Amino acid sequence: DGGITQSPKYLFRKEGQNVTLSCEQNLNHDAMYWYRQDPGQGLRLIYYSQIVNDFQKGDIAEGYSVSREKKESFPLTVTSAQKNPTAFYLCASSLATTLSNYGYTFGSGTRLTVV
């Protein structure tokens, strides 16, 4: 079955370490997105990509980096510059790069805890 896979589901890291979250989709979707969710809050956009080797900053890109070397993959690196990295991270994809009549398919998320 097609879908989006995020791994790992839970991730623990020491403060000051970089960490990379994986997101893979086999839906042949063009666009991919990373969102961050803090407890009791809505989703905030970190980065998005509409085509291979290109990506744009979202609302809270500072302290994060991404790459899009393959259509299927959009990994997110949480760097040591991110001041409050503990959060629930969600990856999504969309068939169309301009949404209107299309929506998102989400992964099941990665819960990152920095100690």
Place this chain on the structure above:
Amino acid sequence: DAKTTQPNSMESNEEEPVHLPCNHSTISGTDYIHWYRQLPSQGPEYVIHGLTSNVNNRMASLAIAEDRKSSTLILHRATLRDAAVYYCILSLQGAQKLVFGQGTRLTINP
């Protein structure tokens, strides 16, 4: 970005219908109305979307006001598994991303 307004929380009983309201008074003629829901510790899932006409699918119905300034997500017979946060989102013409608000936290009582 066009904004939506939803109640922070709602409560209903199992096996009863639930009407979740959403106001979007600044909507333009080409903006789609999307609904997603998020169960605890999971990613959001698509529920339904529409433009002008009411829409039905196996999960829910979407009733859109004639002036399109508001809409209502209808769960016809709530179950405990419908307890979730429901997000009403406008997908703007040419938009490259969806903007999520706080949503409505729906509690279902047995």
